[in-house]
Each structure stands twice: as structure tokens, then as C-alpha cells.
Amino acid sequence: MMKLQNADGTTTWYEECGDPQHPTMVLLHGIGADHRMWQPQLERYPNEGYHVLAMDMLGHGQSSKVKSLTLQDWANQITDLLQAKGVDRCILMGVSMGGVIALSYVAQYPDRVSRLVVSDTFGELKTFQAKMLGVVSVFGFHMYKLLGPKMLANGMASTYKAPFAQEARTYFEAVSLEVDFDQLVLARKAINQIDVLNQLRTLSVPALVMAGDQFGAWFVDMNKRIADSLQDSHFVEIPQSMDPSNLVNPAAFDKAVLEFLR
Incomplete structure (x- = not known):
């Protein structure tokens, strides 16, 4: 880890x-997670010819706890890292909260x-x-703050009970015991402000949008709306997967990503 x-x-x-x-690829994790959510990709993508930076987003992991949080704060965090590394343009990849960012x-x-890669995410809440x-x-x-992290860990165990997940x-049961619920409330309120689908229509950045199939048609459609808003996009529905697809079905996720990037 670097600081x-x-x-x-x-x-x-x-x-x-x-x-x-x-x-350079910049990987943005989901809410309540940290850079370790990207472990399968951290092991694979460097061998596929990429320089990979996986951040702990503000309010998560070892990065700073904050008193207030906006999408702009995370944007500044990404820009600071790119500038520190002397990177002008990156492949930006985000899943769930990371996709919103x-x-x-x-x-x-x-x-x-x-290039843009997002999965299991949303661009507006309309x-x-x-x-x-x-x-x-x-x-x-707020409820889990009262009930305690063990209850969140139990909830994660139930969410990811399928054999393929x-x-x-294993990851979310462990990381749930480390979370700061006040920071997660700030993070969730921040991503709830996203409203960019109309702005995306003006962009020509090539994009891959994905969604796991296990959260239902409405969740897949929410991600399809992102793909439909981008001029140059490709949509992939990942079988036997759910948020975060990079960790639930890394084989299918990585296959789609690497084919898109080639």
C-alpha cells in the first residue's frame, strides 16, 4: 500500500x-468496501499489460475519514492521484459506488x-x-450502526450465499466488521446526488457498461440506461453475477473488460 x-x-x-x-487503469470500489475488492483484477491485469492503481476512496479503507463528502471530493481525490503519478489520461473503472464516481x-x-468501464451502478435516481x-x-x-457490524456481516453472508458468490x-463478511457507518451514510448520500445521464450524451469516450443478472431486470435496465446515454458504448449482462460483478464473477467480468480494451 502507498500513501x-x-x-x-x-x-x-x-x-x-x-x-x-x-x-494506467484506475479502479474505484463499492460502498463499504476498499481496494481489496479488486483482488482478482490486481492479480490479473498487470500481466495483461496494464499499470493498475486501486484506491481506497475517502471514507473507506485506510484513506481519510471525512466530516462531509460529495462526488466532487472523490473526483479531486482521483485527479490528485493521476497528477502525482504523472498520468494525463487513464482507463477509469468503477463498480457500484465506484461506477457512480x-x-x-x-x-x-x-x-x-x-476508456470507461462501469458495472452494477447508476447514473441517476429518477x-x-x-x-x-x-x-x-x-x-x-443508520440501522446497522445501532445493530452493530456483526449484523451487517450476517447480512452480507445472506446476500452472497449463492455457491458462485x-x-x-468471504470478503464482505470480513470488511463489514471494519466499516465506519457514519462514513457510509455520508457516502450513500453523496452518490444519491448523481444525475449525469444527459451530460453523458455529449461524450465520445468509448465505454463498457455491465450488470450482473441476479438482482433482477430493473437493475439490469438501470445499467442499460447508462449505456444508452453514451455515444460509444457496449453493454454486457454478466450471468451468475451481482454487485460487485468483478468479485462475484471475475472470469466473465475480466473477459468482457479485456476484450473491450483490446
Whole structure:
């Protein structure tokens, strides 16, 4: 793990793998997770010819805890890391919360992104079902703060109980015991503000959008709407997978990513 002091005084911890001369990938994890969510990709992508940076986002992992949090704060965090590494343009990849952050970033700074990969995410919360998801998620973190991290770990064990999701189950059971629920409330409120689908329509950045099939048609459709908003996009539905697909079905996720990047 490496440490970077950001311009706003916060600290980013991140993992760096691969040859810095190779194209740089920045990996953005989901809510309640950290850079270790990307373990399958950290092991594989450097061998496929990529320089990989996997961050702990603000409010997560070893990076700074914060008193307030916005999508712009995370965008600044990404920019600070790219500047520190002397990287002008990156392949930006985000799953779940990381996908929201990636969409927000590319909408603001399209010139800094050569390719975009997002999965199991959303670009707006406009429908009743989507808005309720945002509200219930904030309420859920407040409840888990009262109930304790062991209850969240049990909830994760139930969510990822399918035989094909065992790697995700093991990871989330462990990481759930380390989370700061106040930070997760701030993070969830921040991603609930995303509203970029109209902005995405003006972008020409090549994009891959994916979604696991296990959360139902409405979740897949939410991701398809992102792909439909981008001028140059490809959509892949990943079988036997759910948020985060990179960890639940890394073989199918990586196959789609590497084919897209070639």
C-alpha cells in the first residue's frame, strides 16, 4: 500500500501494480468496501499489460475519514492521484459506488479518461424504485450502526450465499466488521446526488457498461440506461453475477473488460 497527501489535506491509500510505462487503469470500489475488492483484477491485469492503481476512496479503507463528502471530493481525490503519478489520461473503472464516481468524473473531465468501464451502478435516481433504493440504503446504514457490524456481516453472508458468490461473501463478511457507518451514510448520500445521464450524451469516450443478472431486470435496465446515454458504448449482462460483478464473477467480468480494451 502507498500513501498520498491530497491537495485538500486528506490522505489517499492505494495499491499500485504493474509497469508505469503501460496504460494506467484506475479502479474505484463499492460502498463499504476498499481496494481489496479488486483482488482478482490486481492479480490479473498487470500481466495483461496494464499499470493498475486501486484506491481506497475517502471514507473507506485506510484513506481519510471525512466530516462531509460529495462526488466532487472523490473526483479531486482521483485527479490528485493521476497528477502525482504523472498520468494525463487513464482507463477509469468503477463498480457500484465506484461506477457512480466514475460516471461523475468522466462527465466533468472527459479528456482525462481514455476508456470507461462501469458495472452494477447508476447514473441517476429518477424512478420511484430507484429513489426508494437511495433512501432505504441511507436508513439501512443508520440501522446497522445501532445493530452493530456483526449484523451487517450476517447480512452480507445472506446476500452472497449463492455457491458462485463465495469469494464476495468471504470478503464482505470480513470488511463489514471494519466499516465506519457514519462514513457510509455520508457516502450513500453523496452518490444519491448523481444525475449525469444527459451530460453523458455529449461524450465520445468509448465505454463498457455491465450488470450482473441476479438482482433482477430493473437493475439490469438501470445499467442499460447508462449505456444508452453514451455515444460509444457496449453493454454486457454478466450471468451468475451481482454487485460487485468483478468479485462475484471475475472470469466473465475480466473477459468482457479485456476484450473491450483490446
